[in-house]
Amino acid sequence: MTNGLKITVIGGGSSYTPELIEGFIIRANELPVEEIHLVDIEEGKVKLNVIYELTKRMIKKAGLKTQIFQTLDRKKAIENSDFVVTQIRVGGLQSRAKDEKIPLKYDVIGQETTGAGGFAKAMxxxxxxLEICREIEELAPNAWLINFTNPVSIITEMVLKHTKVKTMGLCNVPIGMINNIAKILGYESNRLKIDFVGLNHMVYGKKVYLDGEEITKDVLTKLAEGGSVTMKNIPDLVWDRDFIYALGLIPCPYHRYFYMTDEMLEDEKKALAEKGTRAEQVMKIEAALFELYKKVELEEKPKELEERGGAYYSDAAVSLISAIYNDKGEVHTVNIHNNGGIMGLPEDVVVEVNAVIGRAGAKPIASGKLPTQINGLLQAVKSYELLTVEAGLRGDYNTALMALMANPLVPSIKVAKKILDDILRENVDYLPQFNKRNLI
Known part of the structure; x- marks a missing residue:
């Protein structure tokens, strides 16, 4: 056991890792990180080595004594860890491209975390x-798992329901919304606070505060006038003015898939024809990023990383780790058990809400009942998530079919069955929980 903190990053060869390392560097005075272990799989060995070398240069430039390790031995890396960060993409970007293309064959939204594409990724x-959690239970039972792996809500739900691992799910959408709204209004983001309520990639800003004074109506007006609150990976389609005023809440970028489905579908189909899926675009962005990462003169996170849609990751992830370790009692937006955070949803389901973070974990801040205008959609998506967890664990076709049918973006049984059969066929090598005889 080290004297300082041992951090293990599973998916260490990810292009996002420099964001994470930057976060540890910025907070070195409050987080005594002694070791960072970057873990990946055989297929990711080349990228892992590039990230490892860049990380060493970043740490050296910062004048820190933190030791960096790279390994394909996940168990050895997990052993005695204080924090484990998961940022994996099973099947790589090639599988993501399939997740996006399969639904589009049937005129259904194809997106990596939302709808049928997100379902495939979850499977x-x-x-x-689950395997990683079993290793944490055995080798680092006191470690916190900080999960950044999508679909965050579904993965966090599975971990909390079916393992003993202490975990919080994390997403950069809430902090991105705060920063983008601050930009629209012309204020520094640290002056803004938002009461977040909902689910991951389905979260709403209930109230917005500037220096403690509520300014929700001002923000709604800006959005109604065409103000942009989106992300690099989501088309910046303008919200309908009347809808924004009728909603009375701040939607997150992913809500476009549910409230502007026809327009988003057309945009996806056009993009597919002209420049490929988002996954295929990201492959090019990643290739360029790794060429940058290889340059020995590069000693910091390049600005180009923001094109990946991972902006603000370090702020979200490392500030959360610091809040836990230092028992700060800070408010963060996290994916945790409801426990009274939202009235009308079961206590034991995972929600994305503001919570007070300390050494003992997260205490959700009660937000009351869901407004009627969003209650139905959130209930439907949560039902989809619960069914998806069970389908992913048990490999049961019927449960998987009902999960897709519960998702508001899947239009009919006929379409759901076609999409499900394609998903199972295309992912046969990644679905040990399903009976392979039925998939080939």
Whole structure:
């Protein structure tokens, strides 16, 4: 056991890792990180080595004594860890491209975390995260798992329901919304606070405060006038003015898939024809990023990383780790058990809400009943998530079919069955929980 903190990053060869390392560097005075272990799989060995070398240069430039390790031995890296960060993509970007293309064949939204594409990603990811959790239970039972792996809500739900691992799910959408709203209003982001309520990639800003004074109406007006609150990976389609005033809440970028489905579908189909899926675009961005990362003169996170849609990751992830370690009692937006955070949802389901963070974990801040205008959609998506967890664990076709049918973006049984059959066929090598005889 080290004297300082041992951090293990599973998916260490990810292009996002420099964001995370930057976060530890910025907070070195409050987080005594002695070791960072970057873990990946055989297929990711080349990228892992590039990240490892860049990380060493970043740490050296910062004048820190933190030791950096790279390994394909996950168990050795997990052993005695204080924090484990998961940022994996089972099947890589090639599988993501399939997740996006399969639904589009049937005129259904194809997106990596939302709808049928997110379902496919969950099916591949659940068995791997479960295996990681079993290793944490055995080798680092006191460690906190900070999960950044999508679909965050579904993965966090699975971990909290079916393992003993202490975990919080994390997303950069809330902090991105704060920063983008601050930019629209012309204020520094640290002056803004938002009461977040909902689910991951389905979260709403209930109230917005500037220096403690509520300014929600001002923000709604800006959005109604065309103000942009989106992300690099989501088309910046303008919200309908009347809808924004009728909603009375701040939607997150992913809500476009549910409230502007026809327009988003057309945009996806056009993009597919002209420049490929988002996954295929990201492959090019990643290739360029790794060429940058290889340059020995590069000693910091390049600005180009923001094109990946991972901006603000370090702020979200490392500030959360610091809040836990230092028992800060800070408010963060996290994915945790409801426990009274939202009236009308079961206590034991995972929600994305503001919570007070300390050494003992997260205490959700009660937000009351869901407004009627969003209650139905959130209930439907949560039902989809619960069914997806069970399908991903048990490999049951019927449960998987009902999970897709519960998702508001899947239009009919006929379409759901076609999409499900394609998903199972295309992912046969990544779905040990399903009976392979039925998939080939």
């Amino acid at each position: 591949r990811t659940i068995p791997v995260i």
